[in-house]
Amino acid sequence: MEEIMARPVVPQNLPGLVKAAFNKARANGDVTYYPTQVAILAPNSIPFQLRFSPALTLKPKAPKPKKPNGKLFNPFENPSPAMLVADLPPSHRLVLNKFAVVPEHFILVTKEVKPQTHVLEKGDIAATSACIQAYHAEGQELFAFFNSGPHSGASQPHRHLQLLPVERMKDGLEEVDRGGEWSVLAERLAISENTVPFKVFTRSISPDMSAEERYDTYLELYRRAVKSVYLGEVRTEGEAKISYNFAMTSRSMALCPRTAEGAVIQNKTGEDIGMVSLNGTVLAGTALVKNRAEWDALREDPDMLLGVLKGIGLPL
Secondary structure, eight states, X not given: OOOOOOOOOOOTTHHHHHHHHHHHHHHTTSSEEOOOEEEEEOGGGOOEEEEEOGGGGGOOOOOOOSSTTOOOOOTTTSOOTTTEEEEETXXXXXXXXXXXXXXXXXXXXXXXXXXXXXXXXHHHHHHHHHHHHHHHHTTOOEEEEEXXXXXXXXXXXXXXXXXXXXXXXTTTGGGSTTGGGOOOHHHHHHHXXXXXXXXXXXXXXXXXXXXXXXXXXXXXXXHHHHHTTOOSOOOOSSBOSSEEEEEEOSSEEEEEEESOSEEEEEOTTSOEEEEEEOOGGGGTTEEEEXXXXXXXXXXXXXXXXXXXXXXXXXXX
16 A cells, blocks of 8 residues: 655745845855856857856865764755754755855755755655645746756755756846747746757646646656666665766756766867866756856857767767
8 A cells, every 4th residue: 555645845935035034144154155257158059157156266165074974064964943844744854055146045955964966856846846836836937956976966965956047047147138028948848849969758737736746757767767777667765876966846857967067168179178067957947167268268159069069978
């Protein structure tokens, strides 16, 4: 008999709660916000946000264990009260992103330490969906994404999905050329032909889907992605067979296998100027660079971004 899963309990007015927690933590110095400049590029006619934050080069690195066999610091295992947004019973909690490029960036983490490299469980998808629906009920949208595996842009081994308010992802777009053309890429891909130069598996979803239907949709996308790389049966528990990014909104799910975290770009003389790395926000249609040479080169030649995109996943 299948075990009945407890429904995630989201606190009232989640958008307001996240906003207040972020503003307080930022004012107290518990969260660092990195402002960005933004431009819209259109490789292959896809409106893509390029953001530039030179201050990110000063971002502190995670402390290393003092002993050779010491345990790495895990910011999600026992988060400080300043970083905790809310508990999300039965199995998750919400914390702030300590180093935010998008204001009000928060993170859904498992209370129990679970691997980031495992296939997501039904409770993970249900808790993510509950947060998305809580924003949707307030007339707002969330972009959720998950990085899994060495080529995905993942940095923390404790399982977590990241949550970005879409309105805050649009900060600054009103001031730039073609800013109004940008929208979440995963939603575009779910209703139209794939316009990106790598394989993305998508499905439209709706608010009236059950938790089981949502989880089955995620597993369907995962199976399709694995089968595009490997032959044979696909296990849907334990260690994932591939590196991938997964994204979810109130209207869509998208999953793309990853073969590289990014690509080196060059200037006109063929000199390497930097490595452009992409995580799950690539499924929103955004990229982030930290040095001016990259920022200038990509704006001057948007097709350079197309070259990066071609190198991160499975070619069409």
